[in-house]
Amino acid sequence: MHYPGKPGFAPASRRRPVVAAAAALALSLLLAACGGGDKVRPAAPGGDAWPVVAPEDPAAANAVLMRALSLVGTPYRYGGSTPEGGFDCSGLVNYVYDDMLALKLPRTSSQLAAYQGPKISPRKLATADLVFFGSRGRVSHVGIYVGEGRFVHAPSTGGTVRLDHLDGPYWRDHYTGAKRVLK
Numbered sequence: 001m002h003y004p005g006k007p008g009f010a011p012a013s014r015r016r017p018v019v020a021a022a023a024a025l026a027l028s029l030l031l032a033a034c035g036g037g038d039k040v041r042p043a044a045p046g047g048d049a050w051p052v053v054a055p056e057d058p059a060a061a062n063a064v065l066m067r068a069l070s071l072v073g074t075p076y077r078y079g080g081s082t083p084e085g086g087f088d089c090s091g092l093v094n095y096v097y098d099d100m101l102a103l104k105l106p107r108t109s110s111q112l113a114a115y116q117g118p119k120i121s122p123r124k125l126a127t128a129d130l131v132f133f134g135s136r137g138r139v140s141h142v143g144i145y146v147g148e149g150r151f152v153h154a155p156s157t158g159g160t161v162r163l164d165h166l167d168g169p170y171w172r173d174h175y176t177g178a179k180r181v182l183k
Contacts (some may be wrong), residue, residue, distance in 0.1 A: 061128035109142040
């Protein structure tokens with residue numbers, strides 16, 4: 001799919017396999033570098049390894065992935081939506097999608113959860129899908145799925161943008177669903 005205002009997104013038929021291989025290698029290296037040693041959790045819900053699901057638009061998903069990972073370490077700030085000023089969770093999502101794809105998304109995590117696009121199960125997550133968390137039927141947090149059961153998000157006051165595991169105790173217990181916004 002072409003994203004208006006963002007050059008460089010060629011149709012899938014014109015993309016080179018080398019680009020996909022380079023993106024996969026970059027993702028592997030980034031995830032390994034942020035791994036946390038022996039505490040890496042390779043299991044998906046149900047105890048199986050996280051399945052690899054190819055995004056429908058690999059170039060767009062890779063752009064989102066790389067930009068989101070580049071923001072790891074940026075300070076959290078409630079209402080924040082820039083690297084200079086910091087991010088809250090939905091500000092991070094909005095910034096990444098707008099910056100890389102000129103895609104305007106709703107501002108809050110609950111609005112993002114209600115946004116158009118298919119809901120998807122954890123077993124079908126692909127890079128750049130949005131993952132949601134909350135309690136008592138309310139969505140209160142959002143992150144960007146990066147693969148291997150991990151997501152990038154801006155977690156809380158005093159923290160920074162970071163990578164976490166979907167199957168970590170808090171995130172597993174508060175997971176409410178996921179949405180695919182890339183088509």
